[in-house]
Amino acid sequence: MKIKTSLGIAIVAVLAIACATNPFTGKKTMALVPNSQIFPMAFQQYDQFLDENKVVTNTSDARMITNVGQKIATASERYLNANGYAGYLNDYQWEYNLVEDPAVNAWCMPGGKIVFYTGILPITQGETGVAAVMGHEVAHALANHGQQRMSAAQYQAVGAVAGNLALGNDPQKQQIFNQAYGLGSTVGVMLPFSRNHESEADRIGLTLMAIAGYEPMAAAQLWERMKANAGSNAPPEFLSTHPSSTTRINNITAWAAEAKAEARKFGVTSFKK
Numbered sequence: 001m002k003i004k005t006s007l008g009i010a011i012v013a014v015l016a017i018a019c020a021t022n023p024f025t026g027k028k029t030m031a032l033v034p035n036s037q038i039f040p041m042a043f044q045q046y047d048q049f050l051d052e053n054k055v056v057t058n059t060s061d062a063r064m065i066t067n068v069g070q071k072i073a074t075a076s077e078r079y080l081n082a083n084g085y086a087g088y089l090n091d092y093q094w095e096y097n098l099v100e101d102p103a104v105n106a107w108c109m110p111g112g113k114i115v116f117y118t119g120i121l122p123i124t125q126g127e128t129g130v131a132a133v134m135g136h137e138v139a140h141a142l143a144n145h146g147q148q149r150m151s152a153a154q155y156q157a158v159g160a161v162a163g164n165l166a167l168g169n170d171p172q173k174q175q176i177f178n179q180a181y182g183l184g185s186t187v188g189v190m191l192p193f194s195r196n197h198e199s200e201a202d203r204i205g206l207t208l209m210a211i212a213g214y215e216p217m218a219a220a221q222l223w224e225r226m227k228a229n230a231g232s233n234a235p236p237e238f239l240s241t242h243p244s245s246t247t248r249i250n251n252i253t254a255w256a257a258e259a260k261a262e263a264r265k266f267g268v269t270s271f272k273k
């Protein structure tokens with residue numbers, strides 16, 4: 001009986017550790033690797049990335065990235081606080097940087113570490129386009145999509161057996177992190193998310209940009225421009241992981257009204273185009 005009870009407690013403990021709730025969809029997701037382990041690794045990788053790349057400062061573009069980033073961060077906080085997730089962002093250390101690089105790319109690492117490449121700016125074409133990409137990338141982070149990918153990698157690596165959930169030594173942890181985020185030798189080049197995660201990030205991103213005061217329909221136009229650009233010879237990181245299909249653009253168009261309705265709950269009534 002005693003053994004049974006402790007086994008029961010152990011199983012409950014394992015399930016509690018192994019799941020996280022997506023605050024936007026309410027869905028339970030696999031989280032074998034907690035954010036308390038992922039964030040410090042992400043912060044370290046981010047600093048290393050900034051050291052090894054040319055960060056643009058004191059230009060109007062750099063200021064725009066920071067400005068839009070802060071608005072999306074504030075929108076995230078307002079949404080989470082209003083939906084029973086106060087404190088969700090406690091361990092976030094938001095940072096927004098523009099790097100000089102012709103790649104059409106942008107990403108948000110776990111814990112709110114954001115990079116935009118100068119190569120994406122001709123496609124974003126100003127603040128609202130940046131907000132659409134920023135909302136989407138931040139949504140991946142808030143929904144813990146990377147954490148799920150890392151959990152899946154760990155699941156493959158060590159197997160999800162009780163007692164074997166915690167990652168072993170640091171090199172092993174680092175290797176799984178690199179595998180999940182596509183970092184290491186090719187820092188910042190993210191592996192593609194699943195179509196499902198892409199859809200989720202689109203929908204959450206629209207809500208965030210609308211609460212931040214940006215016209216969510218502009219996201220559909222942005223992905224149209226991405227689609228047009230995919231045929232050119234621009235470096236393809238972002239475009240290959242974010243194919244702009246007609247379905248994607250149609251979904252965004254359909255969800256834009258819902259995002260504006262959500263924003264109105266926060267007193268946002270005008271949307272910058």
Ligand SMILES: [Zn+2]
Binds near residue numbers: 136140193198201242
């Ligand atoms: Zn994405």
